[in-house]
Structure formats: structure tokens, C-alpha cells
Amino acid sequence: MKLATKAVGGIQPGKPWSKNSPQNILFKLIPSVSPIFLAAALVAITDLKGKMGFLLAWAIFTTVFILIWPFVIKSKNARGELFLQAIISISSLTFFAVIAWVFSSVLTPGIKAFTPSLFIGDGANVEVDTPLNQGGLLHALLGSIIVVGIATVISVPFGILSALYITEVRGKLVPYVRFFIQAMSGVPSIVAGLFIYAALIVTQVIPYTGFAGSLALAILMLPTVARTAEEVLRLVPDDLRNAALALGGTQVRTIFQVVLPSARSGLVTAVILGVARVAGETAPLLLTAFGGNTVNLNPFEGSMATLPWFIFNQMALGTENDVARAWFAALTLLILVSITFSLARVLNRKKF
Amino acid sequence: MTFGGVFSFIVLAAIFAYLFLSSTPVFREFGLGFITNSQWVSGDGFPASAGSTDPAVFGLFPMLYGSTLIAIVAMLISLPISVALALGIVFYLPKKLSTTVTLITDLAASIPSVIFGIWGLFVLVPHAKYWATLLDKYLGFIPLFNSEFKVFDQSPFIAAIVLSVMITPIITSVAREIFSQTPLDLIQGAYALGATKSAMIRNIVMPFGRSGVIGGAMLGLGRALGETVAVFFVLNLTYDKTNWLRILDSEGGSVASLIVAKYGEALDFEIAGLFGAGLVLFVLTLFANLVAAAIVNQTLQKGGRKVKK
Numbered sequence: 001m002k003l004a005t006k007a008v009g010g011i012q013p014g015k016p017w018s019k020n021s022p023q024n025i026l027f028k029l030i031p032s033v034s035p036i037f038l039a040a041a042l043v044a045i046t047d048l049k050g051k052m053g054f055l056l057a058w059a060i061f062t063t064v065f066i067l068i069w070p071f072v073i074k075s076k077n078a079r080g081e082l083f084l085q086a087i088i089s090i091s092s093l094t095f096f097a098v099i100a101w102v103f104s105s106v107l108t109p110g111i112k113a114f115t116p117s118l119f120i121g122d123g124a125n126v127e128v129d130t131p132l133n134q135g136g137l138l139h140a141l142l143g144s145i146i147v148v149g150i151a152t153v154i155s156v157p158f159g160i161l162s163a164l165y166i167t168e169v170r171g172k173l174v175p176y177v178r179f180f181i182q183a184m185s186g187v188p189s190i191v192a193g194l195f196i197y198a199a200l201i202v203t204q205v206i207p208y209t210g211f212a213g214s215l216a217l218a219i220l221m222l223p224t225v226a227r228t229a230e231e232v233l234r235l236v237p238d239d240l241r242n243a244a245l246a247l248g249g250t251q252v253r254t255i256f257q258v259v260l261p262s263a264r265s266g267l268v269t270a271v272i273l274g275v276a277r278v279a280g281e282t283a284p285l286l287l288t289a290f291g292g293n294t295v296n297l298n299p300f301e302g303s304m305a306t307l308p309w310f311i312f313n314q315m316a317l318g319t320e321n322d323v324a325r326a327w328f329a330a331l332t333l334l335i336l337v338s339i340t341f342s343l344a345r346v347l348n349r350k351k352f
Numbered sequence: 353m354t355f356g357g358v359f360s361f362i363v364l365a366a367i368f369a370y371l372f373l374s375s376t377p378v379f380r381e382f383g384l385g386f387i388t389n390s391q392w393v394s395g396d397g398f399p400a401s402a403g404s405t406d407p408a409v410f411g412l413f414p415m416l417y418g419s420t421l422i423a424i425v426a427m428l429i430s431l432p433i434s435v436a437l438a439l440g441i442v443f444y445l446p447k448k449l450s451t452t453v454t455l456i457t458d459l460a461a462s463i464p465s466v467i468f469g470i471w472g473l474f475v476l477v478p479h480a481k482y483w484a485t486l487l488d489k490y491l492g493f494i495p496l497f498n499s500e501f502k503v504f505d506q507s508p509f510i511a512a513i514v515l516s517v518m519i520t521p522i523i524t525s526v527a528r529e530i531f532s533q534t535p536l537d538l539i540q541g542a543y544a545l546g547a548t549k550s551a552m553i554r555n556i557v558m559p560f561g562r563s564g565v566i567g568g569a570m571l572g573l574g575r576a577l578g579e580t581v582a583v584f585f586v587l588n589l590t591y592d593k594t595n596w597l598r599i600l601d602s603e604g605g606s607v608a609s610l611i612v613a614k615y616g617e618a619l620d621f622e623i624a625g626l627f628g629a630g631l632v633l634f635v636l637t638l639f640a641n642l643v644a645a646a647i648v649n650q651t652l653q654k655g656g657r658k659v660k661k
Contacts, residue, residue, distance in 0.1 A: 052482055080550035088444055091436035092453070098517055099460045105475040106467060161356020173357055179645070180360040186571075186641030187367065187634065188578020189465075190608045194630040195367045198374040202623070219363060226360070280464020283580035286612060308466045312581060315470055323474070330467050341462050345455065 031069040031086065035061035062090065103334070110331025113324035123293035123305070132321055137329050139295040140310035143210060146299050147289055147306055148279055150214035151221055156271055158218075159225030160260075163270075167233040168241075168255055178230075185223035192219040193284030201288065210296070210304035213289025217278040225274040232266030233259065265347050272344040279337050282308035307333045367634060375628035377621060378410060386628055390414050392591035392610070397619035410625040412632060414594045418605020419633075422508045422583065423576035425599060426515035427523075431569050434520050438527035439553060454528065461521035468582040472514040477586065480510045484600045499600040506588035508595065508604040514582050519572035526568030530561045530651055560654075567647030574640035578633060580608035589613060607633045 039057035043050075066086045070079040118136035126135035162181060166174050196216040200206050236259050244254040260267070285291075290303035291313055307329055314326035378386055381399045389411020400407035437457065441450045484504040491497040534557050542552040587609060588602045595603040611626050618626060 052479065056483075056486065077548045077551070080554070081548050084439075084550040084553065085444070088436045088440040091433040092440050095433055095437060095520055096456065099456065101475070102463065102468070102471050102517070105471055158356055158359050162360060165354060165357030169354065169357070171354065171357070173354070177357040177360070179642075180358075180364060182645040183638055183642055184360045184364055186574050186578075186637050186645075187364075188580070188608060188637050190578065190580040190611055191367065191371075191630050191634045191637075194611065194627060195370055198370045198627055199366070202374065219367075222360065222363070276462045280462075280466060282464070282466040282469075283608070283612060287615065308464060308581075311466050311470060315473065315585065326470060330470050333464055334467055337462055337464060338459065341459055 027073060031065040031082075032062070035065055066090065106327065106330050106334055109324065109327035110334075113328040118325070118328055122295050123310075126293065130321060132324055137307070137310055137325065137332070139292065140305040140307045140329065141332065142295055142297065143289070143292075143304040143309075144279065144307040146297065147210050147213045147217065147285070147304060148275060150211060150299055151217035151278060152271060152275060154214060155218035155221040155274065156225055159222050159270070159274065160229050160267065162222075162226040163229035163233055164255060164259075166230050167236075168251065168259065181223050181226050184219075185227070187219065188283075189220055189281050190283040190287075192216045193287035195219070196284070197287040206300075208288065208290040208303040209301060210289050210299035213285045213304065213306065214299065216284035216288045217281060220281060220284070221274040221278045224277045225270050228270035228273050229267055232263050232270060235266065236263050269344045269348045272340050272347070276337055276340040276344065279340065280308055280333055282312050285309050286312065307336075364638075368631075371627050371631040371634060375624050375631050377624045378628040382410065386410060386625075387412050387416065387632065390592055390594055392614075392625075394614075394618070394622055397621055399621055408621055408625075410622070410628070412607065412610075412629055414591060415589070415605035415607045415610045415629070416632065416636075417594050417596075418508065418587075418589075419577055419607045419636075421595075421597075421599070422512045422515060422587070422604065422606065423573050425508065425512035426519060426576045427569055427573050429512065429516035430520040430523055430572065431565075433516075434523035434527055434568070434572075435565060437520075437524045438531055439557070441524075441528050442531040443549065443553060443557070454525075457521045457524050461525065463518075465518065465579060465582045468514055468518055469585040472510065472582060473585040476514065477505065477510060480513055481505065484509055488600055495597050497600060498598055500598060501601055503602050504600055506586060506602040506604075507600050508587065509599045511583045511587040511604060511606070512599065514586055515576045515579055518579065518582065519576050522575055523565075523568045523572040526571060526648060527561070527565050530564035530568070530648070531557055533652055534560050561651065564648050564651030567644045567651065570640050570644035570647070574637045574644060577640065578608055578637045580606075580612055584609040584612050607636075 035058050038061045039054050042057045043054050066083065069086075070083045073079050073082065113132060115133045117133050119138060119141070121134065121136035122139035123135055123137070162177060165171065166177055193216045196212050196219075200212055200215070201208065206212055240258055240262060241254055244258040245251075249257070285306050285308060289306055289309070291305045291309040292303045293305070296302050296304050311326045311329045311333065314322040314329065377399075381401060382389065389409070390413045391409050391411050392415075393407075393409045395406040395408040396404055397408055398404035400409075437453075441453050441457075445453060481504045484499075484507065485502075487497045487509075488499045488502065488504070492499070538556045538560070539552060542556050547555065583606045587604045587606055589605055589609060590603040591605075591610075593603065595601060595605070607629050611629055614622065615626050
């Protein structure tokens with residue numbers, strides 16, 4: 001082998017299995033490190049000042065380097081590779097930085113505003129400048145739980161029925177059913193709220209109640225539940241169905257005694273994902289459940305406060321303490337959504 | 353069970369029917385002018401045909417155009433980022449890391465819009481104003497970044513940034529699904545011919561996934577069009593003037609935000625106008641979503657078969 005390589009005239013073949021040479025590593029590092037120094041120099045010398053100035057200069061230099069550096073490297077293959085890698089890493093880092101920014105900017109003021117009484121009191125006696133240790137968001141938290149709970153009860157049967165139609169009945173309408181479920185998942189949340197408002201509240205069938213909010217949320221929740229449930233039911237092996245049918249079971253009994261139980265954990269995931277989808281919806285609740293300042297546990301009478309509405313309302317009021325409450329409510333909502341989301345993930349890991 | 357199957361169709365039809373019926377007074381009064389006119393005057397709450405001296409006149413055009421503008425700008429920001437992210441997840445990151453990254457993007461997709469609203473209003477706006485100032489100062493010769501009033505608050509630019517953060521996870525997950533369906537024999541064929549990873553992606557993955565990614569982008573567009581609360585807080589609505597291209601000026605429009613902004617003090621006729629706005633929004637997003645879904649499904653089905661290239 002050695003002889004063979006020498007014979008070609010000193011040109012070494014590439015060895016993908018060997019480690020990077022120091023020169024190689026240096027070449028990869030220069031475009032990512034040098035913008036930092038250049039930006040620092042620019043901040044020190046010119047009138048571009050501050051953290052934001054540095055970030056901006058860094059972003060511009062990095063972009064320029066990414067665009068130019070591949071042409072400094074002579075090898076054509078390495079050029080494209082480096083270009084793509086740099087673009088991928090920079091755009092993913094940007095995205096994750098922004099998401100981390102969102103999380104941290106909710107965390108800091110949210111934790112700062114925390115007093116235990118926020119979980120005990122409702123908004124009944126809260127005036128414009130009531131300090132944070134009086135009154136709280138209990139009414140909103142309970143309202144959210146009730147509204148989302150009823151929405152779940154309404155939408156889950158329909159969602160699972162749609163999924164069962166696609167995977168079990170397999171009738172002529174299957175493509176259309178999937179099509180309409182897909183279409184339904186694109187209904188903007190405000191339109192769902194408007195629909196309930198037009199159909200039930202304007203026509204005075206029911207007034208502003210928690211139940212109206214639940215109906216609006218159920219519309220938004222149904223497609224999520226249906227699509228996830230469909231995916232899960234698809235994973236149930238056909239052998240199980242055939243065995244049940246061969247034992248003389250009717251289709252209904254097959255579904256209820258074999259298919260649904262074997263997909264149980266997946267169906268729970270579908271429900272939880274649906275909950276996570278609607279727990280933070282604000283716009284439809286503004287038009288349906290509206291809001292309120294006191295604890296209201298009856299979804300069929302009187303308007304009902306919910307966490308998203310609480311945040312919306314406190315932000316709109318805009319005084320210092322109101323905004324602090326809004327931040328704390330946002331933190332609560334974010335934690336609740338994250339927990340439901342992780343719960344769905346954990347359950348989903350146990351595949352059958 | 354068949355009932356369960358067609359239930360979603362019933363709901364969609366009911367939404368359309370109720371919004372259409374409730375908005376007939378407005379369409380009867382203004383006809384198509386409701387969509388093409390540029391004004392939103394509440395007046396005394398009655399139309400001119402009812403003998404009102406201070407008539408209510410509604411025209412949706414600035415809102416409709418504004419909605420589309422911020423949605424498209426948001427999509428243009430998030431599309432390259434999403435594609436790069438999806439490529440990274442599918443082809444570059446090691447398995448464990450890519451599962452984590454997928455998890456984080458999915459989690460980001462489930463952050464409620466009201467949280468983006470509060471973040472946008474109190475945290476992002478000061479920074480975005482600074483960026484907008486710089487854009488105007490140094491790139492002001494481009495009409496897009498030209499500003500008339502130099503206020504930079506509550507501009508479509510800021511709304512588009514917020515929206516782009518919201519739709520990036522959605523486009524990413526569609527793109528990821530599509531890229532991972534690239535036929536393995538084509539990928540291995542490319543490697544066998546000596547292609548580097550980037551060459552393989554350029555020549556195999558991109559041609560295969562292009563239409564699917566466009567579908568994902570349209571899905572994001574539909575989502576951005578219907579987004580309400582986050583936009584409501586960071587955008588200043590101007591009803592009588594269309595802000596064609598100056599995304600840094602604090603004049604914008606959004607159909608969904610219009611509904612939230614106006615419904616509180618609206619009388620019957622204006623409520624009908626808002627239902628009309630909802631109907632237009634519904635039809636628009638439905639259209640965007642159906643086209644997107646059709647494209648994505650076509651690409652995913654193609655995945656099983658061999659592709660000519």
C-alpha cells in the first residue's frame with residue numbers, strides 16, 4: 001500500500017476514518033472564532049456600543065465569514081460541506097437561543113412575582129394598585145381546569161370515533177374524512193370562538209359561560225385527538241383484529257375489547273396532546289367564556305375566568321402589579337403546558 | 353361510527369353556514385366592497401340604508417393585506433431556519449442529540465400564543481425597535497426597510513418576528529418528516545458514487561423534499577394568518593390606509609386582531625361585520641391549509657416509490 005501511494009507522486013488519499021489534522025481543525029475554527037474578536041474590536045473602537053451592538057456586529061461578521069470562508073478553502077467538496085454545516089449550526093443555535101430567551105424571560109419576572117397567596121385568592125378585591133400579596137389567580141386556574149376538562153370530555157369521543165372510522169370501518173369516505181380532519185386542524189382559534197358566539201351566544205341559546213368556552217375549545221382539540229389516535233390505532237397489528245373476528249366477535253366487540261384496550265396508552269397520549277394544544281388558547285375564550293373576578297365553579301352559569309384570559313386581561317390593564325400577576329400567570333401556564341407535554345412524551349415511549 | 357367520521361365535515365359546514373348567515377347584512381350592504389374597501393367606521397352602529405346620518409362603513413382590505421403581509425414576512429424569516437434545523441435533525445446530529453432537538457422543537461410548538469404575546473410586548477419590542485432603527489438607518493434605501501415616521505413601535509416587522517418564532521417549529525416538523533422519508537436507496541446510491549453529505553443533500557434530498565417543504569411553509573402561513581392574541585399586542589391596526597411595504601412603520605393590519613379589538617364595543621351591525629371578517633379569515637386559512645395538506649401528502653406518498661432523478 002505504501003508503495004502504491006508513493007507511486008502516485010506524493011499525493012495522499014483522504015482518510016475519512018482518521019482524526020482531523022490540527023490544520024483542518026484550525027480552518028474550521030477560524031470562521032466561528034474570528035467574528036467574536038472582530039466584533040469586540042468594532043465595539044471598542046467605533047461608536048457601536050453595548051451588548052446589542054456587539055451581538056449585531058457578531059451576527060454580521062459571522063454571516064460574512066460563512067459566505068466567504070468556503071471560498072478560501074481550496075477543496076471543492078469541503079467547501080459545500082462546511083457551508084452547509086455552518087448554516088445549519090447557526091440557524092439552529094439562533095432558534096434555540098430565541099426559545100431559551102422566551103422561557104427565561106417568562107421565568108425571571110414570574111418567579112419574582114411569586115407569593116403563595118396568588119394560589120389562594122381570587123380577583124374579587126383586586127383594585128388597580130392592590131399589592132401582590134392580596135388576591136390571586138385561583139379563579140382563573142380553576143376556570144381553566146374546568147373549561148379544558150369539559151372540552152376534553154366533548155372532543156375525545158368524537159376524535160376517537162373519527163380515528164376508528166379511518167382505521168376500523170375503512171369505508172368509502174376515508175380519504176374525505178382525513179381531508180376534513182386536516183382542514184379542521186387549520187381552523188384559526190378566533191374563528192372557532194366566533195362560530196360558537198354566532199351560533200349560541202348571539203342567538204341567546206346560552207349566555208357567556210364556561211361551557212360555551214369548552215365547546216369552542218373542543219372544536220380546536222378534535223383534529224389533534226383524531227390524528228394522533230389514528231396514528232396509534234394504525235399500530236395495532238391486524239393479526240389481533242383478525243383473531244378477534246375469527247373467534248366470532250362482532251366488529252363492535254372487536255373494537256371495544258381488543259383494539260381500543262391494546263392502544264390504551266397511545267390514546268391517552270392523544271388526549272394529553274389535545275389538552276396541551278388548547279390549554280393556552282385565548283382568543284376563543286374572549287368571545288365565549290369571557291372572564292370574571294371571582295371563583296365560579298358552575299360551567300353552565302355566569303362567565304368564567306381562565307388562565308389565558310387572566311393573562312390577557314392583566315396585560316391590558318397594564319399597571320405594575322397587574323403585569324407582575326400576568327407574568328406569574330404566564331409562568332403557571334407555561335409550566336402546566338410543559339408538564340402535560342412531557343407527560344404525553346413519557347407515555348408515548350411505551351410502545352406496544 | 354360513520355357519524356364520528358363525518359363529524360368534522362359537519363362542524364366545518366356549520367362554521368361556514370353560521371358565519372355566512374350572520375354576516376349577510378354586511379355583504380348585502382357593501383357587496384364585495386366589504387373586502388376591497390379601506391375603512392372601518394363604527395358610526396352610530398347602523399348602515400346608511402337604514403336611514404342613518406352617521407352610517408357605519410366597513411371595508412376589510414387593509415386588514416386582509418396586513419394579515420397576508422406579516423404572515424409572508426414571518427414565513428420568509430422562518431423557512432430557511434426551519435429547513436436548516438430539519439436537515440440538522442435528520443442528517444447531521446447524532447441520534448441522541450437529534451431526539452432531544454426534536455423534543456425541544458415540539459415543546460416550542462406547544463407554547464401558548466398568549467405567552468408569545470406577553471414576551472413580544474414586554475421583552476422583544478425594545479430590542480426589535482433597536483434592530484428596526486438600524487435597518488432603517490443603513491438599509492433604508494430598500495423600500496421594505498424605509499420608514500416614514502421613525503417610530504418603529506408596534507410595526508408589522510415586530511409582529512412578523514413574533515409569528516416567525518411561533519411557526520418555525522411547525523414548518524420544522526413537517527420538513528423533518530419529509531426529509532426523513534427520502535428514499536434510502538437514492539441516498540446510498542449517492543454516497544456510493546462518492547458524494548459528500550452536502551452534495552447528497554443538494555442533489556437527492558432537496559429535489560425530493562422541495563414541494564413538501566413548500567407545503568409545510570404554507571401550513572405555517574395558514575397558522576400565521578389565523579394567529580390572534582400574539583399579534584394583537586404587538587401590532588398597531590390602521591383601518592383606513594393600506595401599509596403596502598413599509599414593514600417598519602407602526603401601521604399594520606390583521607383580520608384576527610381586528611375581531612378582538614372591535615368586538616367588545618360593537619353593536620349588532622358591526623358584529624355582523626366582524627362575522628364577515630371571520631368568514632373571510634376562515635375561507636383564506638382553509639384554502640391555505642388544504643393546498644398545503646395536499647402537497648405534503650403527495651410528497652409523503654412519493655417516499656415509498658422510487659423517484660426519477
